[in-house]
Amino acid sequence: MNVLAAVMQLLVAVAFVSIPVVRHRYGPAAKAAAEAELRRQNVRPQVLEENRLRFDAGGHETAAPATVAAIMTVTAALNLAGADLAQLMTWIFSSLVLVMNAGIVYSNLTAVKSVQAAFRRKGDPELARVEVAPFLKAAGDAFPRWVRLQTYLRNTTVFAGSTIALLAVTLTGN
Template sequence: MNTLAAVMQLLVAAAFVSIPVVRHRYGPAARAAAVAELRRQNVRPEVLEENQLRFDAGGHETAAPATVAAVMIAIAALNFAGADLAQILTWIFSSLVVLMNVAIVYSNLTAVKSVQAAFRRKGDSELSRVEVAPFLRAAEDAFPRWVRAQTYLRNTVVFAGSAIALVAVSVA
């Protein structure tokens, strides 16, 4: 059963690594589409840099998923080795991964409202004029259609893989 948990943890790691890989490959196109939308709205595109808005895999967009993947790989190695510590670490970190993914899904579902609120909080009059829904839609539409399916698959792998890992170490 530890082997099953380890395999699931490796799948979860791969799912998290897919986030910056996709953003690295298609983020520049998303940024270009967002810039075009800002121009359509008569908003200076420089407002993106001035407010550190990114669509690529820089900064925390890579660091956070890479860290999750590294932790899952380390715990998978412990599960493969049959280490006693693997069970408690699986319980802790697989549970945290589920909670983090819930937050990611919620953030994606409420993106328009949260970005509008963030733009208002910045106090930048130009940024507060941005029509957020078309701005985000333009960026999202720059990603290939398969990315949406990949997102659903990634979420399924993270939720199901974490749940299976938890059950596997519980019955081991």
């Protein structure tokens, strides 16, 4: 059962690594599309840079998923080694990953509303004028169609993999 938990944790790690990989590859196209949409809305595209808004894999867009992947890899190694600490680490980190991924899904589902609020909080009057729905659609459409499927697979892998890992260490009773 520890091997099953470890395999699931490694799948979760790969799922999280896929986030910055996709953003690195297609983020520049998303930025260009978002800037074109801003020009269509008569908003200066530079407002993105001025407010440190990104579509690439820089900053926390890489650090957060890479950290999750590293922690899940370490936890998987502990499970493979049969370490006493493996069950506790699995319970802590697989549970956190479940909660974090639920937050990510919620954020994606409420993106227009949350981005509108974030733009208003920035205090930049030009940014506050952005019609967010077409802005986000333009950026999203710059990603290949398969990215939507990859997102569903990633979320399924994270939810199922974390749940299975939790069940596996619980049934092992280490």
